[in-house]
Amino acid sequence: MFSGSIKHVDLRATINFMNFYHKIRNHICTVELQDTSGTNTIDETFCRGLRDFIDTMQWDPDIRVWIITSNTPNVFSTGRHSFEQDDSISFSEMQREIEVLQISKNISEIPAPVIIAIDGEVSDHGLEMALAGDLRLVTDVSTFSINANQTNFPWDNGIPMLISTVGRSLANDMLYTHRILSASEALAAGLATRITTRTEFLGQLEYITDNLKSLSPSSLKFIKEAVKTGASLPFTAALNFEGDLSVLLQSTEDRAEGLRAFFQKRRAKFTGD
Template identity: 30%
Template sequence: MNVVELKPDTPSDVVIEELREGGLRLEMNNPPANALSIALMQALRDRIAAAGDDKAVRVVVIASAKPGKLFSAGHDLKELTAHRADADKGRAFFSQTMELCAELMQTIVRLPKPVIAEVDGLATAAGCQLVASCDLAVCTDTSTFCTPGVNIGLFCSTPMVALTRNVHRKQAMEMLLTGETIDASTAREFGLINRIVPREYLNQIVRKYAEVIASKSSLTLKIGKEAFYKQAEMTLEDAYDYTAQVMVENMMARDAEEGIGAFIDKRKAEWTGE
């Protein structure tokens, strides 16, 4: 992937990073709409990928640096449109953008650590895709979600991938075909969101979520997340064959021996990640 120079009006740091008690907080900082520009997607992809090998990071949170109105407006349509003046009418840049977006979403899914979306505001198109790609999602009661590409002649085909892996097909098609915005309550009913909380408690609750997850064995979380996504794509029989072997290998781990022993002895387990 080619490195793209930041535009003059792009923040020098499009992702603000904070590590606290095992939780890596990544705040998108691309005002006014946190559009998923090349620069923002590259920054998110690289920092999430780096978290995979960082032992200090046990869970990742993706949020907006300026919550309240927009979580993310999806792809940067102005950036895309500007490349229609290219000799190939933008085809190469469009391909780069969509490939990078797919790479970012897969980096989230393949990260051996849980990723939580903290949503306060509108998550639209690829912004909704970003929420759907995270393992967990918590939003405010005023947050909204949509895949409105159909309204501008550009079907949300890549957001569809993450959406259909989170919500029922009929509900996914409703969002994709109508382009209409759904509220937080509907998003939870659809399966897109785990919890809805008042805005004043959002950060506190997500932080508590992250702390609870960070207190678990990092090896166990890695094994579990990988198995979750793999078995979901298998037949029932194959899924049971696969997960049975996963549990056997998990039982052989030092952390499983320690955790079971601590449970039997009624003491706190001491994890080593082995």
């Protein structure tokens, strides 16, 4: 289990950690999934570890952008380990096992933008996890699917997130028929944010992160809050919420720095204050 406080983390280090590792450098926290099976299968150990890591690091003021990607060739994640049928397990025990495996909420609540960088297959619980990100950069060979059979039913908010992302019709097609989307289909449906070749994948990822980390951390957090919360509010309430965030942003030091930089014709140095 991850332990320690933010002040003890070496921002230059790459730390091996269960079946993922992370590095924090230049305001970017990168989490890379990896396992020896070549499937990046999600299990209890992975979820507990990633949850503890997110809980510890998500408020680190030095982190302005998160990236979740894979170090395993041709795959982001193929989902979770299936439960073996055991009639002796009670309903409440099964619920507790499911709760341990629910990681999407933790990813979605990271206050900074989260980029899901996909190069290869993403399916089932892996897709549920990917849907929790804010931006999804994918290569043109990536594929997307979600299975809803009796042994692998989505339970990590996958169905609501899928419907809100691609619409009910396509979500039904993927869930009922196990339709596999190509990268171009995912882009057209809104499941992918941007599509690129494998050759240009890392360059595109760097381009996006460089742009994001140059912006005000306060504005990035407020954008995320406006999108996440505003989408679930009635129209008038969403407008009022957006207005409240705008007023709060006007009182930040970052806004003052942005104005100074504009009039002095220089690049702004935002701090998140």
